[in-house]
Amino acid sequence: MPDTSAPISFACDDVLRARERLRPYLTPTPLRHYPGLDALVGHGIRVHVKHENHLPTNSFKYRNGLSALTALPAADRAKGVIATTLGNHGQGVAFAARALGIDAVIVVPRRNNPDKNAAIRHLGATLLEVGEDYSETIAFAREEAARTGRVLVHSFTNPDVVAGAGTITLEILEQLPAVDALVLSVGGGSHAVGAIAVARALKPPLAIYGVQAAGAPAVHDSWHAREMRASASVDTFADGIRVKEPAGFGFPILLDGLTDFVTVTEAEIAAAVRAYLTHTHNLAEGAGAAGLAGLITLGERLAGRTVALVLTGSNIDLATLAAVVAP
Secondary structure (H helix, E strand, C coil): CCCCCCCCCCCHHHHHHHHHHHCCCCCCCCEEECHHHHHHHCCCCEEEEEEHHHCCCCECHHHHHHHHHHCCCHHHHHHCEEEECCCHHHHHHHHHHHHHCCCEEEEECCCCCHHHHHHHHHCCCEEEECCCCHHHHHHHHHHHHHHHCCEECCCCCCHHHHHHHHHHHHHHHHHCCCCCEEEEECCCCHHHHHHHHHHHHHCCCCEEEEEEECCCCHHHHHHHHCCCCCCCCCCCCCHHHCCCCCCCCCHHHHHHHCCEEEEECHHHHHHHHHHHHHHHCCCCCHHHHHHHHHHHHHHHHHCCCEEEEEECECCCCHHHHHHHHCC
């Protein structure tokens, strides 16, 4: 069944408060223009890339985890935290927990990305492998939070998590005031929801496009149907956006705030990974490259515009990378 977490109030002020909490721990990530990507995308589009892959855990989810944990009162920090992840959110929470001296348990599905599992362990968190997919894993984490008293740091329904993601768009608007559009990969939706809140307050004309893998299209299909729908199964190497259902928290915001929503194939995502390597010499995981694949799909619709992409993460395992680079 689709997630039924209730929508709550969320606005740019939440993002501004998160940025103040994050200031002692991180500096703005680079936003760079790549003429090679301009040529690849065509249509006179000027492509700028926000390098969230340069953060300590190689993913924007470090912002999310740090925002959520710095917002916790001392009593909750002492209880410890628990989070469910397909990899990047768990690394972000684990890194932030280590920095703040908070005990963390991270729960992943069985057969999760082994490189991401190893990274979580290296950061000092306790890793548990439970369930066949994210839905089963989050159900277990909720039960454990109730049983142990740990604070559940949900990857996309926690407002402080979403506020952390929104700081990306704050930085983009400061670094590139002339930006016309954002093209963002969407999984749980924290990034897109945060971006929409910031755009509404600071630059309402900014167009925001969502991108999802065709093999995991639940949020895309729900957006076009104007109602939440779960997918029976998912199949994509872009594990950061491999979700089976939209989140009740962010779905109304996505409905109201996205300009459009497209899907991209596995081949198109793989081509975008290769394009990032070729034109920027940066490694992107599948979810990190989906925005570029979506921009290529949108093509002429964004002709002549200045577009920002977010290279959201570079945590791709070596076996997948080998298959993608040499198809």
